Amino acid sequence: MSEPFEPKIIAFVCTYCTYAGADLAGTSRLKYAPNVRIIRLPCTGRISPMFILKALQKGADGVLISGCHPGDCHFTHGNYHARRRWMVFRALLDFIGIPPERVKYSWISAAEGVKFAEFINSVTNDIRKLGPFEQYSQLIEQTQAPASL
Amino acid sequence: MKIVARHDEAPGVKTLRLEFQEPAEHEYFKKTYRTGMFGLYGVYGEGESTFCVASPETRKDYIECTFRQSGRVTSALANADIGDLITFRGPYGNRFPIEDFHGKNLLFISGGIALPPTRSVIWSCLDQREKFGKVTIVYGARTVADLVYKHELEEWQERSDVDLVLTVDPGGESPDWKHRVGFVPTVLEEAAPSPDNCIAVICGPPIMIKFTLISLKKLGFDEANVYTTLENRMKCGVGKCGRCNVGSVYVCKEGPVFTAAEVSRMPAADL
């Protein structure tokens, strides 16, 4: 019997809101799925689409991106810029064939520990249902193979 | 190869001393290495970088390399610790024919981070000092801090059988700098070493080499007695990848050591 599939998910979060929200979830002893590796960044404005590609390149099955609600940005409007960027990048990924379910976006404030836990749980469940990102892992595997012609 | 020692030479410049892990590789190195050759130093996951073997052919128990931290590979090398393993591929290329220098006066001219290849020749000669005539070293760097091998410079300074001329570029001197101030070619012309029975070895940035060759000509040096080493960008080291070519010359195979006469036959604009 093979083990049930457990997705590997990378979360890029801003330090001021979502990371604090994650902290709150922790100190409130909320349980959430252990499939997520959190990477903390100063602001959602710092989350380059390169990060998402890198996460996929390293074999992530899903990526989460989260930051302060509009209007709450510590740097006044980093998240407004990020929002536009995501809008475009999301459309691009969709057009290229990377299912939008694999890359999720949210606003989670420092006070929303519960929302954080629920968000992680629901995304983990969704991606578990989708299964491993096989199309992408095939791309990765092909780089390992000797060059056959 | 294992890093057995590391030393900061100047801001961003480090020297690593490496010892062989595989006896067979060490034997091969002992058999083939002659001063002037280069190697490819690598860290897996980052890549390989080419620089000369900075240790002399008279000391083959280890390899020393000196490099400036600037790219992906050199950063990884600079961050490696004593005891870490790195890779070495080589030695490749040709060499300084130092037995042809026996009985002659030697003039070494070097600039900045280009002292390491010259240093390899210098020690190869100083370790058999009796075979050579007068030894003069002209070395310059942008600033006092950028001078590399400071301990060895002191040692050479104190030796009575070595004439050391140190200089820094104008503006690079410190308040307690007691040596010269000026660019290497100018200082060289002031020092005016005699071209009689003398071999010159120069190494430096392309612009320094260009002007130093002019100065040496003025001083009466014959192009055939002037040696230099062209350290171009290289990847394969075995005459395939195509990036070190200057004219029809594959620097990695036919070089890196050339006489000024050979260099003058190369297309100057591509140096």
Next chain:
Amino acid sequence: MTKILFSDKLDKCVERWKSAGLTVMGPVQRANIKTYAAVEHASEFDFGLILTDRSIKDLFFPQTEPMLRYTIKKDAINTDECLPPREQRIIFGARACDASGMAIDDPLFGWDYKDEYWFQRRNESVIVTIACTNADEFCMCTSLKMAPDSTKGSDVLLRPLENSKGWQVEELTERGREAFKTIADLLQEGSDTAAPVAAVAEKFDLDACVAWLQNPENFDSKFWKEISMRCIGCASCTYLCPTCHCFDIQDEGDTYSGIRRKNWDSCSFALFTLHTSGHNPRSTQSARWRQRIMHKFNYFPSKFNANSCSGCGRCSRECPVDMGITETLQEISKLSQ
């Protein structure tokens, strides 16, 4: 009477070679590109192509290939060399320019260190060339003293019959004879005449060009800047060229394991020769174009006794700004008069 392979027997030949353990490759059109690729049936071949978009170099020197795999533990580095998988191949329907391109590069990969990746594939491949009966305005083999039916680099040369029902067979090498032994009973003796080879106009005077290039005075000629002004510095000419062989070595992986790869690289990229110090020996696009021309017609021949150009014309055919070796050498021909 000559040996003839009729086209309707080709599918049988493919079968036969395949059952003898050979991978059968040849010119095909797939996914909107004309290239050499492995086939299952003869019907996949497209012999109507004047030339594939991509050169036969792909089959001997792929755009990227692993050289070694490394794993790192605390006190040991382990490496495994990744030679190409062993595979006997027959490349059916190559063009003379492509085949000779491979022969041109043999000495380069063979001097000093012998490139095993290249020679393993070379030794495991039989190149069956079909002489061209058609050419386009970019073909220039004749200008390089070659011909649409040159035999250099080929193991077997086929000449299309006038009635286009097959090919006259000319076995050139032991390896070619060996491969054709498998299909000996499918060949017939016949007196069908071969179609005339394509008439490829001579576009420049190669000797005059080479003499001009060898003259050191012309190295700094303002011609180089003028001819390359519109060059945008991409690598389509070098990557489609059958003889261009420059490469880069890149590591992919992390601190614990990964792969060191050999990737195509190009003299037309500014980064190709850039030194750590910021100094770049070939700092302008014109210097880089000059290097490409000089290397092909002056430097390479001085080392390996052959021009590093087989006249396929892909550089001119595919150049985004309509440059290429043909135009440059035509202009040099004019200058040298």
Next chain:
Amino acid sequence: MSIEEQYRKRAMELLSGGAVKMVIGYGRGSNAERRRPVFISSPEEVNRLVLDEACIANLSGYLVNEGLLSDEKRVAVFLRPEGIRAINILAAESQLDAEQIVIFGFDVSGNEVKALKGIHVEEFEDVIGAIKEHAPEMGNEELLEKIEQMNPQERFAFWKEEFAKCIKCYACRQACPMCYCRRCIVDSNQPQWVNTSSHSLGNFEWNIVRAFHLSGRCVECGNCDRACPVNIPLRLINHRMAQEVLKSFDHFAGMSKTQEPVLASFKKDDSETFIL
């Protein structure tokens, strides 16, 4: 007088009066269908200029060649509306001073070449506005429609096959007037975000990065598409991205030289339906 003759005459006047130091235009190519970029810097050479329906390349990329405009002299250039939009973007992104550019505007419909009135980039805003309202057909609408109909797996498979052909010659990048970075992200190796190797993954990543960096900046001149030696339908991705920024942010790239770059600006009420 044909437009070709008119423009030759104008080029002659500008060059002989010293009003511009160079005219970048089209000349005869290596066969009847091809036109190649030419750089005319003396009035005697203006007869090398050709202008007909085969002049399709966008020449604006040459303007950002190192050093060309640094002497603050003017340069004239033959441009179709897409090229004029490119000048607007380059000016908006501070890559050039639009004052230095003298435009020889033209457009091709069918076999007919017509002159566009104006010299400076601001004079063409109406022409550009009209294109925003009525985008010309690109000829690949059918394929675009087909891709839109596919499910993600099929789309992935489609692009995987297309990108598998990529050889990383970077002709798409070099041909693009918007790809002016001194050091492209794929050439940067600290860190190495995307693989430089031209294997399936490296090709996929490169093409995503390229398309993203051109989102909201691409003028759909088709230079990349025509430059690609392995026939990847690059323009399709760029077109899809242009549609996206138009739909989401009402942004049509290159409207004016003061237009804010779409991904360097925002509105507080931008759509965010996809954010949980």
